[in-house]
Amino acid sequence: xxxxxxxxxxxxxxxxxxxxxxxxxxxxxxxxxxxxxxxxxxxxxxxxxxxxxxxxxxxxxxxxxxxxxxxxxxxxxxxxxxxxxxxxxxxxxxxxxxxxxxxxxxxxxxxxxxxxxxxxxxxxxxxxxxxxxxxxxxxxxxxxxxxxxxxxxxxxxxxxxxxxxxxxxxxxxxxxxxxxxxxxxxxxxxxxxxxxxxxxxxxxxxxxxxxxxxxxxxxxxxxxxxxxxxxxxxxxxxxxxxxxxxxxxxxxxxxxxxxxxxxxxxxxxxxxxxxxxxxxxxxxxxxxxxxxxxxxxxxxxxxxxxxxxxxxxxxxxxxxxxxxxxxxxxxxxxxxxxxxxxxxxxxxxxxxxxxxxxxxxxxxxxxxxxxxxxxxxxxxxxxxxxxxxxxxxxxxxxxxxxxxxxxxxxxxxxxxxxxxxxxxxxxxxxxxxxxxxxxxxxxxxxxxxxxxxxxxxxxxxxxxxxxxxxxxxxxxxxxxxxxxxxxxxxxxxxxxxxxxxxxxxxxxxxxxxxxxxxxxxxxxxxxxxxxxxxxxxxxxxxxxxxxxxxxxxxxxxxxxxxxxxxxxxxxxxxxxxxxxxxxxxxxxxxxxxxxx
Numbered sequence: 233x234x235x236x237x238x239x240x241x242x243x244x245x246x247x248x249x250x251x252x253x254x255x256x257x258x259x260x261x262x263x264x265x266x267x268x269x270x271x272x273x274x275x276x277x278x279x280x281x282x283x284x285x286x287x288x289x290x291x292x293x294x295x296x297x298x299x300x301x302x303x304x305x306x307x308x309x310x311x312x313x314x315x316x317x318x319x320x321x322x323x324x325x326x327x328x329x330x331x332x333x334x335x336x337x338x339x340x341x342x343x344x345x346x347x348x349x350x351x352x353x354x355x356x357x358x359x360x361x362x363x364x365x366x367x368x369x370x371x372x373x374x375x376x377x378x379x380x381x382x383x384x385x386x387x388x389x390x391x392x393x394x395x396x397x398x399x400x401x402x403x404x405x406x407x408x409x410x411x412x413x414x415x416x417x418x419x420x421x422x423x424x425x426x427x428x429x430x431x432x433x434x435x436x437x438x439x440x441x442x443x444x445x446x447x448x449x450x451x452x453x454x455x456x457x458x459x460x461x462x463x464x465x466x467x468x469x470x471x472x473x474x475x476x477x478x479x480x481x482x483x484x485x486x487x488x489x490x491x492x493x494x495x496x497x498x499x500x501x502x503x504x505x506x507x508x509x510x511x512x513x514x515x516x517x518x519x520x521x522x523x524x525x526x527x528x529x530x531x532x533x534x535x536x537x538x539x540x541x542x543x544x545x546x547x548x549x550x551x552x553x554x555x556x557x558x559x560x561x562x563x564x565x566x567x568x569x570x571x572x573x574x575x576x577x578x579x580x581x582x583x584x585x586x587x588x589x590x591x592x593x594x595x596x597x598x599x600x601x602x603x604x605x606x607x608x609x610x611x612x613x614x615x616x617x618x619x620x621x622x623x624x625x626x627x628x629x630x631x632x633x634x635x636x637x638x639x640x641x642x643x644x645x646x647x648x649x650x651x652x653x654x655x656x657x658x659x660x661x662x663x664x665x666x667x668x669x670x671x672x673x674x675x676x677x678x679x680x681x682x683x684x685x686x687x688x689x690x691x692x693x694x695x696x697x698x699x700x701x702x703x704x705x706x707x708x709x710x711x712x713x714x715x716x717x718x719x720x721x722x723x724x725x726x727x728x729x730x731x732x733x734x735x736x737x738x739x740x741x742x743x744x745x746x747x748x749x750x751x752x753x754x755x756x757x758x759x760x761x762x763x764x765x766x767x768x769x770x771x772x773x774x775x776x777x778x779x780x781x782x783x784x785x786x787x788x789x790x791x792x793x794x795x796x797x798x799x800x801x802x803x804x805x806x807x808x809x810x811x812x813x814x815x816x817x818x819x820x821x822x823x824x825x826x827x828x
Contacts, residue, residue, distance in 0.1 A: 252295040285331040294322040311371040357448040391451040394478035410439025431492030442479035538564030554678040560671040596663035598744040600646040615652040641721035641732030663749035665808025668693030696752035706742035707733030754789035754796040777825040
């Protein structure tokens with residue numbers, strides 16, 4: 233947050249406040265020429281010879297935080313600090329989109345409303361959140377520390393019929409308390425003769441936090457405009473009201489310790505945590521008869537347990553040369569523990585995320601594969617009847633009840649239930665976006681007035697759904713594809729991992745499967761900074777530093793996408809989903825720092 237402007241009301245009482253206003257506007261235009269590009273079929277609309285689209289996005293945000301701080305040392309042993317504050321956030325986002333086709337010329341790149349298939353869309357979202365909080369810190373003789381926090385939060389994303397909390401000013405407010413304590417063991421008299429230990433602190437605490445990570449207006453019923461057959465415009469129901477949607481609550485207990493050893497040459501920190509989340513915010517699918525795809529609701533609980541360990545070593549600590557190394561390792565395991573309405577799946581960019589008791593949150597759910605049929609003979613013996621032992625083709629069932637066989641050049645899907653038919657009964661967990669381990673590695677060199685810092689981040693064992701590949705290697709239409717399609721199956725006996733290209737993909741070779749799930753493990757050089765302290769001091773300037781920094785210089789990974797450090801959104805459903813958002817790119821900075 234930084235330092236807030238403040239007013240000293242009395243020797244022990246301070247009022248501070250900070251206000252922020254931001255405005256961000258982006259204009260984008262997109263044009264597909266009429267000549268030298270294939271004609272595209274838009275389902276249920278018609279054929280497009282070229283396309284013109286335009287989008288304008290605007291984001292306006294207000295922020296205010298005001299605090300009243302009481303700070304008093306009662307005597308040499310007691311120190312009390314209390315902060316009474318409020319925090320207000322208002323965020324408005326608007327996006328307007330227009331698209332039309334068949335302008336009849338490469339020279340006409342402006343949307344006029346007179347061309348074919350006019351489509352308009354947009355977003356108009358506004359979020360308000362307000363938090364009132366009281367934070368008290370008590371310190372006894374710099375040995376024992378206690379912190380108590382209570383917050384009362386409200387969000388415009390929640391309904392008016394919530395359970396728990398309080399009702400005030402026509403809104404539902406959640407109450408979130410927390411308490412933490414620490415004992416500085418190294419300040420005790422019995423530690424004076426233990427020279428190897430310079431610092432030793434034991435910490436423990438428990439707190440409850442809330443989460444409002446859903447889209448705006450999900451508690452309300454609302455309509456949106458739509459076009460029918462490019463002729464008529466009407467309104468359709470877009471969301472069902474649910475005035476009972478409320479905050480997701482997480483109670484977290486933690487215990488840890490900090491150590492400084494051997495004249496603070498070695499610093500260690502360890503934390504263990506265990507949390508339980510209730511009233512999970514879940515995105516549930518609706519039956520087709522509703523005309524809607526999903527709705528937000530509360531339901532279920534989840535546990536999350538893990539640890540974080542970090543160490544920092546001063547390898548060399550000479551006057552003109554210093555070298556430090558740091559490493560941190562974290563691990564967590566979450567598990568869905570209850571679901572009042574049973575398991576369900578959520579559609580995310582053509583894939584599915586499973587929510588099931590006993591599974592981790594956000595796991596990918598689809599078909600497992602075992603390569604590509606090389607020959608017709610191999611395909612004709614892929615299935616063995618468990619009763620008669622007769623061999624035959626794996627099949628899919630068509631809408632009219634007939635069957636189609638998988639043949640040479642098709643993907644070998646795993647027949648989980650052994651009935652010879654590849655359908656939804658054969659789906660299973662095919663990936664987990666949660667890492668086994670994560671952390672950072674840092675190093676720092678100092679030589680006289682030069683300092684070189686390097687920071688690496690890493691993640692091991694997580695998996696990513698590469699949505700981009702699922703579109704660019706599907707081989708199901710005339711759209712651009714990657715060079716991987718050059719290895720597609722084209723002839724009897726060819727051994728390859730890329731299936732044949734068939735317009736329309738009638739057998740579903742490009743369906744959501746482990747073909748699109750990749751290892752997302754990586755090691756990334758996140759930041760490198762070189763600085764130089766100028767030997768300048770005066771009555772006004774204590775020091776001047778020149779620095780140059782580079783970010784995201786390289787990444788070591790097997791992931792085929794642009795960046796393994798990816799997520800399609802804040803929701804758990806989007807964790808580990810690469811939908812083609814702008815990746816972290818190399819960037820360079822040059823700066824100067826003045827110490828006044």
